[in-house]
Structure formats: C-alpha cells, structure tokens
Amino acid sequence: MAAAATSVGRRRFVGLRRVLEPVAGAHGGARIMLWSGAAITTFFIVLALIGPSISPYRFDQYQANGQRFEQLAHPSSDHVFGTTVQSTDVLSRVIWATRTELEVVFLSLIFGLLVGVPLGLISGYFSGPLDRGLVLIMDALFAFPYLLLAIVIAFLLGGQSVINAAIAITVVYIPQYFRVVRNHVISVREESYVEAARAIGAKPFTILRRYVFFNVVQNVPVIATLNAADAILTLTALGFLGYGIQPSAGAEWGYDISRAISDASSGIWWTGLFPGLAIVLLVTGLTLLGEGLNETINPVLRKRRIESPELGTPTSIVESEVGP
Amino acid sequence: MAAQGTSLKSYLLTRLALVIPMVFILLTMVFLLMRVAPGDPISASLGGRVPQAEVDKIRHRLGYDKPLIVQYREYLWDTARLDFGTTITDRRPVTEIIKVNGAATLELTIAAMFVAITVGVFFGLVAGRYRDTAADAGSRLFGIVIYAMPVFFLGYLAQLFFGSYLGILPTSDRASPLTEALLTPHTNLFLIDTLINKNWAAFWDVFRHLILPATTLGLVISGIFIRLVRVNVIRTLKDDYIEAARARGISERSVVYNHAFRNALVPVITIVGLQMALLLSGAVLTETTFNWPGIGHQLIFYLDNRDYAAVQGIIVVFALVVVFISLLIDLASAFIDPRIRY
Amino acid sequence: MRAVDGVSLDIGEGEVLGLVGESGCGKSTLGRGILGLLPEGAESDGEVTYGGRNLLTLPDKDLRRLRGPDLGLIFQEPMTRLNPLLRIEDHFAETLSRHEPDLKKREIRSRSLETLGRMGIPPTRFRQYPFEFSGGMRQRIMIALALVLRPKLLVADEPTTALDVIVEAQILGILSDLKREFGTALLLITHNLGIIAEACDRVAVMYAGRIVEEGPARPLFADPAHPYTRELLRSTISLETTELHSIPGAPPNLIDPPSGCRFHPRCPDAMEVCPRKSPIPVKLEGDRRVECWLHGPEGEIPPGTTRPMERGRIAVADEA
Numbered sequence: 001m002a003a004a005a006t007s008v009g010r011r012r013f014v015g016l017r018r019v020l021e022p023v024a025g026a027h028g029g030a031r032i033m034l035w036s037g038a039a040i041t042t043f044f045i046v047l048a049l050i051g052p053s054i055s056p057y058r059f060d061q062y063q064a065n066g067q068r069f070e071q072l073a074h075p076s077s078d079h080v081f082g083t084t085v086q087s088t089d090v091l092s093r094v095i096w097a098t099r100t101e102l103e104v105v106f107l108s109l110i111f112g113l114l115v116g117v118p119l120g121l122i123s124g125y126f127s128g129p130l131d132r133g134l135v136l137i138m139d140a141l142f143a144f145p146y147l148l149l150a151i152v153i154a155f156l157l158g159g160q161s162v163i164n165a166a167i168a169i170t171v172v173y174i175p176q177y178f179r180v181v182r183n184h185v186i187s188v189r190e191e192s193y194v195e196a197a198r199a200i201g202a203k204p205f206t207i208l209r210r211y212v213f214f215n216v217v218q219n220v221p222v223i224a225t226l227n228a229a230d231a232i233l234t235l236t237a238l239g240f241l242g243y244g245i246q247p248s249a250g251a252e253w254g255y256d257i258s259r260a261i262s263d264a265s266s267g268i269w270w271t272g273l274f275p276g277l278a279i280v281l282l283v284t285g286l287t288l289l290g291e292g293l294n295e296t297i298n299p300v301l302r303k304r305r306i307e308s309p310e311l312g313t314p315t316s317i318v319e320s321e322v323g324p
Numbered sequence: 325m326a327a328q329g330t331s332l333k334s335y336l337l338t339r340l341a342l343v344i345p346m347v348f349i350l351l352t353m354v355f356l357l358m359r360v361a362p363g364d365p366i367s368a369s370l371g372g373r374v375p376q377a378e379v380d381k382i383r384h385r386l387g388y389d390k391p392l393i394v395q396y397r398e399y400l401w402d403t404a405r406l407d408f409g410t411t412i413t414d415r416r417p418v419t420e421i422i423k424v425n426g427a428a429t430l431e432l433t434i435a436a437m438f439v440a441i442t443v444g445v446f447f448g449l450v451a452g453r454y455r456d457t458a459a460d461a462g463s464r465l466f467g468i469v470i471y472a473m474p475v476f477f478l479g480y481l482a483q484l485f486f487g488s489y490l491g492i493l494p495t496s497d498r499a500s501p502l503t504e505a506l507l508t509p510h511t512n513l514f515l516i517d518t519l520i521n522k523n524w525a526a527f528w529d530v531f532r533h534l535i536l537p538a539t540t541l542g543l544v545i546s547g548i549f550i551r552l553v554r555v556n557v558i559r560t561l562k563d564d565y566i567e568a569a570r571a572r573g574i575s576e577r578s579v580v581y582n583h584a585f586r587n588a589l590v591p592v593i594t595i596v597g598l599q600m601a602l603l604l605s606g607a608v609l610t611e612t613t614f615n616w617p618g619i620g621h622q623l624i625f626y627l628d629n630r631d632y633a634a635v636q637g638i639i640v641v642f643a644l645v646v647v648f649i650s651l652l653i654d655l656a657s658a659f660i661d662p663r664i665r666y
Numbered sequence: 667m668r669a670v671d672g673v674s675l676d677i678g679e680g681e682v683l684g685l686v687g688e689s690g691c692g693k694s695t696l697g698r699g700i701l702g703l704l705p706e707g708a709e710s711d712g713e714v715t716y717g718g719r720n721l722l723t724l725p726d727k728d729l730r731r732l733r734g735p736d737l738g739l740i741f742q743e744p745m746t747r748l749n750p751l752l753r754i755e756d757h758f759a760e761t762l763s764r765h766e767p768d769l770k771k772r773e774i775r776s777r778s779l780e781t782l783g784r785m786g787i788p789p790t791r792f793r794q795y796p797f798e799f800s801g802g803m804r805q806r807i808m809i810a811l812a813l814v815l816r817p818k819l820l821v822a823d824e825p826t827t828a829l830d831v832i833v834e835a836q837i838l839g840i841l842s843d844l845k846r847e848f849g850t851a852l853l854l855i856t857h858n859l860g861i862i863a864e865a866c867d868r869v870a871v872m873y874a875g876r877i878v879e880e881g882p883a884r885p886l887f888a889d890p891a892h893p894y895t896r897e898l899l900r901s902t903i904s905l906e907t908t909e910l911h912s913i914p915g916a917p918p919n920l921i922d923p924p925s926g927c928r929f930h931p932r933c934p935d936a937m938e939v940c941p942r943k944s945p946i947p948v949k950l951e952g953d954r955r956v957e958c959w960l961h962g963p964e965g966e967i968p969p970g971t972t973r974p975m976e977r978g979r980i981a982v983a984d985e986a
Contacts, residue, residue: 139346140353141353145642148608237609240474241608242628254474258612261480261613264495265487267488267489272480273484279473281472284468284472287468291468564741564746567747568808570703570733572764573731573733574730575764583749583752590751
C-alpha cells in the first residue's frame with residue numbers, strides 16, 4: 001500500500017517535471033532567453049505587487065501640499081518622468097498601471113484556461129457533433145479580427161472595469177487554447193497507451209485525467225506566456241482607443257499614450273515615451289520567456305550542445321584481466 | 325492522368341462549400357451581438373438628442389420594431405444582396421463608407437504588408453539559415469522587440485522623430501488639403517489615382533503621407549513573419565530530401581535557396597492570409613494614430629456615437645473580407661503545393 | 667562513441683560488396699562517411715582512398731564535386747527523399763546542370779529519360795510530382811537520379827528495407843545489373859542476408875563497429891569462419907526452418923563496448939583469451955579475412971587461454 005501511495009504521488013508531478021527538467025538543462029540561446037525573460041517578467045510582477053506602495057505619488061494625484069503640480073513639466077528631480085497635461089506624475093502612473101495591466105491579463109488568463117482547456121479536452125476526446133459544432137464556432141471566433149472582437153465586447157459590457165476588460169480579452173483567446181488543446185488531445189488519443197487503457201476498461205474521465213491531461217498540460221505554459229504577451233498588447237490597444245479601463249479606476253499605459261499623441265507635435269516626449277517603453281519591456285520579457293520555454297520543451301527545436309569527439313588511437317590490443 | 329486544372333477547380337468548390345456555414349455563423353454572431361445591448365439601435369444613438377416621437381418614427385421606418393426573426397431574415401437577405409445598411413447618425417450607406425474609407429484602409433494595408441513581408445522574410449531567412457550565430461540572435465531579438473512594440477507607440481515615436489524633431493514627414497491624413505481637394509478619385513486609391521491623372525506632385529505628396537503609417541504598421545507585423553520563417557527554415561533544413569540533395573553534390577547555397585527556402589515559405593503564404601485579419605485590427609490603431617481616414621477610424625467614430633447600424637454593417641464587411649481572403653490564400657497554397665489539392 | 671572502429675575495406679571496379687550487420691553496428695555510418703555526409707559533431711579519422719585521393723582530407727568544395735559523377739548514395743526511406751514541390755524533371759535538371767553545366771536542355775531531358783527508362787519509369791511520367799509515385803517507384807527514381815551521372819561507386823544504404831518483397835526483388839535486380847549496364851561498383855549495406863547472397867560478389871560482415879569477416883560471397887556463406895557469421899546464417903528464416911534460432915543477448919553499447927573481442931559475451935565458442943585481447947585480423951585462403959581467435963594467429967595467444975570461457979548467466983537486462 002505504501003509503495004502504491006508513493007508511486008501515485010510521484011506520478012502526480014510528472015507533468016511539472018516534464019516541464020522543469022529540460023528547463024534546467026537548457027543552454028545557449030534558449031537559456032539566455034528563458035532567464036532574461038523570467039527576470040523581466042518577475043520584475044514587473046514585483047512592481048505590480050509593491051509598486052503602488054513605493055510610488056512617489058498616486059496615479060491620479062495632481063497636487064501635493066495644496067499646490068498643484070506643474071502641467072507638462074520636463075523630467076526633474078521632483079517628477080523623474082515629468083508630468084502630464086493633467087499635472088499627474090508620469091512615473092507614478094507608469095508604476096500604478098503595472099498593477100492594472102497584470103491584474104487584467106492574469107484574470108483573462110485564468111478565465112481563458114478555465115474555459116478553453118476543458119472545452120478542448122472534451123471536444124477533442126469525444127468528437128462527434130458536439131466537437132464539430134464547437135470547432136465551427138471557435139474557427140469563426142478565430143477568424144474575427146481580434147481587436148474588433150475585443151472592442152465590441154468591451155463596448156457591449158458597458159462599464160469599463162477590470163473584470164469587463166478581462167472578459168473582453170478572454171473571449172479573444174479562448175479559441176486558441178481550445179484549438180491547441182483539442183489538436184493535442186486528438187493526437188494523444190490515438191497513442192497506444194491510451195488505447196491500452198481503454199482496453200482495460202478505464203472510464204473516459206479517468207483516461208482524460210491521467211493520461212491525456214498531463215501530456216497536454218505540457219504545452220500550456222508556453223501558450224499561456226505568449227498569450228499573456230499578446231493580451232497586454234490587446235489591453236493597451238483597448239486603452240488607446242478609449243475602451244479599456246475607466247481613467248478614474250486606474251492608470252493604463254495605452255490610455256496614456258493616446259493622450260500623449262497630441263503632445264508629440266509640440267515636441268513633448270516624456271508623456272508617451274515612458275508608458276510605451278514599459279509596454280515594450282513587459283511584452284518582450286513575456287515573449288522571451290515563452291520562446292525560451294518553447295525552445296527547451298519542444299523537442300523539434302531543441303538543439304543540444306554538440307561537442308566534437310576526440311580521436312585517439314584505434315583500439316588494438318587491449319590487455320585486461322577479466323576474472324571468471 | 326488528372327489534368328491540373330480540374331483538381332484545382334474541385335478543391336475550390338470544396339473550400340467554398342466549407343465557407344458557407346462559417347459565413348452564416350459570423351453573420352448570426354454579429355446580428356446577435358448588436359441586439360444584445362438593451363433597447364434598440366436607434367434609441368441608443370439618437371435618444372436624448374432627438375425628441376422621442378422622432379425616434380419612434382425613425383425606428384419604424386428603418387424596421388427596428390419588427391419581430392427579431394423578421395429582422396434576422398431581412399438582415400440575411402440584405403447581406404446577400406450586398407446591402408449593408410445605412411448609418412443612423414449621418415445617413416451614409418455603408419457601401420459608400422466601404423468604397424471611400426475602405427480604399428484608404430486597403431492602400432495602407434497593402435503598403436504595410438509589402439514592408440512586413442520584405443523585412444520579415446529577409447530576417448527570418450537569415451535567422452534560420454545562420455542558426456545560433458550572431459545574425460540569428462540579432463534577427464530574432466529584432467523580431468521580438470518589434471512585435472512587443474504596440475503599433476501606436478511606434479507611430480507615436482515616428483511622429484515625434486520624423487514629424488516633430490526632424491520635421492520632414494507629415495504625420496496625419498492621406499494628403500495635404502490642397503492635393504486632396506484637387507484630386508479626382510477613380511479608385512480612391514490615391515497612389516493610383518494620382519498616377520492616372522499623371523499628377524506627379526500629387527503622387528509625391530500622397531506617397532509622403534503614406535510612408536510613416538505604412539512603415540509603422542509593416543514593421544510591427546514583420547515580427548511575426550521573422551519568427552515563422554525562421555522556424556520553417558530550420559524545420560525544412562532537417563528534411564530528408566535536403567540530405568539527398570547534398571548527397572548528389574548540390575552546393576549548400578543551392579540546397580538552401582532552391583530547396584529549403586522555397587519549401588519553408590509555403591506555410592508562410594497561409595500566415596499572410598491570417599495576418600490580413602491582424603492587419604484589419606492593426607489598421608484601426610494605425611489609422612487612429614495617424615488620423616488616417618480608413619474604415620477602422622470610421623468604426624471607432626460610429627462606436628463612440630453608438631451608431632449600431634453602422635457598426636453592424638462595417639463589422640459584417642470585415643468578417644466577409646477576412647473569410648474571402650483566407651479562401652484566396654488557401655487557393656494560392658493549393659496552387660503552389662500540389663499535395664494540398666488531393 | 668566510436669561508430670566505426672578500425673575498418674578496412676577495398677572495393678574493386680564494378681564489384682558488388684555487401685556490408686551486412688545488425689542494426690546499430692555502424693554500417694550506415696560507414697556508408698555515409700565515405701561520402702562525407704556525417705552528422706554534425708562527428709569526426710572521422712583514417713583514409714578513404716578514391717582515385718588516388720583521400721576523401722577525408724579533401725576540401726568541401728572538391729568533395730561536393732565528386733558527389734554525383736563519382737560517388738552516389740541511395741537512402742533507405744524513398745518516400746521522403748524527393749522534394750515534394752519539384753517535379754521529377756526538375757530534380758534531374760538540377761543534378762545534371764550542377765555537374766555538367768554545358769548540357770543543353772534537350773540533352774538533359776534525353777539523358778534523364780534514358781536512365782529513368784532503364785529503371786522502368788515511362789517518359790510520360792517525367793513531369794509528375796513525387797507524391798504521385800509509389801514507394802518502389804520513388805526508390806527507382808532515386809536510383810536513376812544517382813546513376814544519371816554514371817558514378818564509379820554507388821553506396822546503397824538499406825535500399826529495400828522500406829519496400830515490400832516483390833518490389834524489393836525488382837530493385838535488387840536493377841542493383842545487381844549495375845555492373846553490367848553501367849560499370850558501377852556498389853556498396854550494398856543491409857541487415858538482410860538473403861539480399862547479400864543474391865546480389866553480391868563479396869561480403870563484409872560488421873559487428874559493433876568492426877569488420878569481423880570478409881570474403882567472396884558464396885564460399886563465405888557456405889563455410890563461415892567467424893562465429894557471428896555462422897550464427898547469423900543459422901538465424902535466417904527460410905522455407906526449411908523448423909525451429910527459430912536467435913543469438914542470445916543484444917548488440918553491444920558502442921559507448922562502452924565489451925573488452926577484447928566485442929562479440930565474446932554472445933559467442934558460443936568464446937575462449938578465455940577473447941575478453942582479454944582484441945583479435946588480430948588473419949588472412950585465410952581464398953582471399954578471405956577474419957578477426958577471430960579461433961583462427962589464430964597462434965603466436966599471439968597467451969598459453970593456456972584456449973580453454974572455453976566461463977560465463978555467467980546472460981543477465982535478463984541485456985535482452986532489453
């Protein structure tokens with residue numbers, strides 16, 4: 001009994017181990033990407049968590065000690081990134097926005113996985129009319145220009161809260177999770193070990209849970225990371241067009257840039273540059289992380305370091321004492 | 325021996341048959357989406373600005389008080405006849421919007437695609453061919469960063485640098501007001517129209533206005549191509565027929581260019597089609613950034629004004645265009661790769 | 667890891683040499699090594715003499731020029747060896763114009779069709795795509811593609827393993843006629859003894875990276891000198907087989923090969939000297955060669971070690 005318990009326990013982490021093992025062995029370009037991406041992403045996550053506490057001002061603060069801040073002030077010691085036309089501090093807004101962005105994306109990731117993955121699993125494993133119907137709907141959703149879809153949904157959901165923004169983004173990415181999971185399930189379904197399980201009489205749910213799920217889960221970290229990168233871009237685009245978070249509810253990089261465009265003609269560069277750089281940095285970090293994971297986990301692209309062997313003398317007479 | 329033409333035709337027919345249910349679903353989705361909001365489109369857009377009696381009259385005239393099923397049927401019938409409705413706020417037929425603003429977006433899109441493919445395929449081939457060298461790392465980093473850059477940020481930077489700082493390129497509109505006033509539109513594709521009129525000064529003006537938006541959008545899209553082309557080149561170079569070609573003494577250069585690259589680019593064609601969908605969305609952002617009077621820009625305008633009829637009409641057109649383009653792409657792929665036809 | 671260790675082979679003009687051995691014994695590596703097509707990270711040492719030059723030390727450019735008109739290679743899996751996007755015509759045009767740039771289009775066409783014709787591919791199919799052909803036909807096209815430049819040596823790496831028996835017979839017929847029709851020498855690599863017996867003049871038996879026996883085909887099969895060859899022949903299934911015979915154990919791990927003679931763990935005639943010293947090649951009569959202590963040389967065997975080797979049970983793990 002004890003042996004059985006340990007063996008089940010070990011198997012539970014097989015999926016995770018399958019992800020982590022190649023990561024530890026990553027080298028060369030993949031390693032650099034992986035670790036630099038992880039570093040950047042972690043930096044932003046930390047910033048999202050503690051940023052607002054260490055930020056010099058609030059995101060909507062336009063005065064201190066009864067005195068209103070200068071409008072469109074150049075970067076200075078008081079306002080390291082300068083101020084906007086509304087006298088808010090750019091640095092503070094950039095920091096506070098980190099939390100907003102990551103909140104929304106994280107939520108949408110969870111939603112997307114919660115909906116897309118199970119749908120993909122069920123659809124892929126059971127096939128039939130349900131599968132066909134789902135595939136058609138997902139393909140149609142997929143064919144839709146994603147930004148348009150996000151805009152329309154954000155628009156229809158009305159109130160521009162964090163949740164609504166998250167839902168709008170989620171809907172755009174569900175088809176991706178669905179499709180990838182479904183395709184993977186279909187290919188795994190035909191594997192001999194699944195057939196064997198079926199032959200023994202295992203219930204479909206058990207098969208799904210034990211064999212298919214872990215195999216499929218391997219792909220998810222890569223897709224989730226790359227989707228997160230995309231989601232940030234979608235979210236900031238929504239903000240840019242005015243369909244993102246309500247300005248009073250929080251700061252948002254895309255929104256700030258939309259305000260900064262009119263400043264550009266006057267040569268004022270700080271209102272848009274810093275939010276923009278934040279976007280580029282975060283998305284690059286996420287993409288590097290995702291690509292790094294992809295290179296290490298995906299065996300097709302994996303390239304182990306190849307060392308040239310040394311050539312010695314050909315084995316000729318070898319004296320050795322080999323006992324009985 | 326089956327003649328090539330026949331199999332291509334039968335493939336086309338099969339594909340068309342698959343397209344129809346897809347189109348149906350898209351149309352239905354749009355219809356439902358627009359009706360999800362409480363009230364009706366008329367009240368939403370005009371309510372509060374126009375006396376209620378007027379609103380009711382317009383509602384009746386445009387048919388928004390009919391039962392949903394009847395509206396749906398009329399909607400489908402109209403769409404089949406390519407009648408996409410009329411806007412509520414400024415009474416423009418959607419087809420006219422497509423013709424005028426659509427052409428603007430088309431011009432921008434084609435120019436951007438040109439930039440994207442040139443830059444993307446070039447760096448992708450370099451990265452794939454010289455894998456794990458500095459050139460590869462450089463190309464890939466470029467691809468990643470360029471993709472991470474929102475198109476509106478890149479546009480903003482372009483405006484800051486070329487428009488404000490250097491002052492050499494215009495940062496909004498399709499042409500200067502004078503040129504636009506004197507232009508006689510034939511196709512509404514200004515580059516072509518000015519050429520038809522043999523108006524070189526106007527052509528140059530229009531071209532200058534196109535540079536920043538097209539390059540901005542194109543560069544951002546190229547990131548995807550770099551990644552894709554690189555992966556495909558790497559995969560193709562591992563294929564068995566590559567080794568067989570080497571065994572016949574074909575030079576490495578020939579192997580790479582005639583075999584690997586050509587085969588690696590086949591899936592790229594498909595992605596070009598998918599990117600058109602991306603471009604339509606990206607066009608919205610680029611158009612807003614550069615005040616380019618395209619369809620995306622118009623859509624946002626009508627959205628802000630709660631003009632559901634306009635929004636519905638425009639989105640339907642978008643969806644149909646995307647479907648049509650992906651059909652074209654599939655055909656092109658089938659033409660290039662004979663295996664697909666069977 | 668040494669895939670090929672201390673191998674020495676000669677192939678005469680127009681001769682058909684069969685190289686036989688189990689999977690993983692290094693024969694494919696040897697075949698590819700001759701043309702310089704080893705995978706990245708592989709090193710080779712020694713000499714491959716062709717026309718008075720050592721192929722291993724040739725610069726890449728010169729080696730590439732030899733591939734095609736002098737050296738040819740056919741692969742095991744014909745289904746994936748042709749570029750799916752190019753017609754057969756294009757494949758031939760590329761090869762011919764690469765090595766004989768002065769050929770005119772008409773000449774390219776006629777030479778290609780002629781070689782294809784000898785392989786049984788009709789001219790009407792010249793402009794078709796690879797996917798329109800079956801596996802056997804694709805292999806014939808590959809052979810034609812290799813032969814169109816009239817190479818002096820053709821290396822065939824398991825050319826029929828992926829094909830069914832009838833097609834196999836056809837391909838073998840073509841290959842054995844090469845000498846007659848084209849004057850090409852053939853190195854036929856395979857694990858199938860039947861093919862060797864059919865088609866080859868000489869045979870080299872390979873085990874764990876070494877050639878353990880070599881000589882003219884018929885005498886070698888009639889009276890094998892090396893225990894491995896003998897066991898291989900006994901395991902071959904034919905219509906007269908009444909019971910299955912297999913060689914116990916598994917091919918050795920080439921990263922850490924057995925000491926002394928590499929076959930000793932599985933050899934029914936192993937002596938005490940076998941694990942201690944690697945056997946020295948010995949010439950036998952009839953132009954044969956063997957590496958086995960059973961054939962001496964007497965002088966090198968330490969006294970008293972000709973007793974049969976004591977062996978433990980072959981561990982079950984080895985069978986995996």
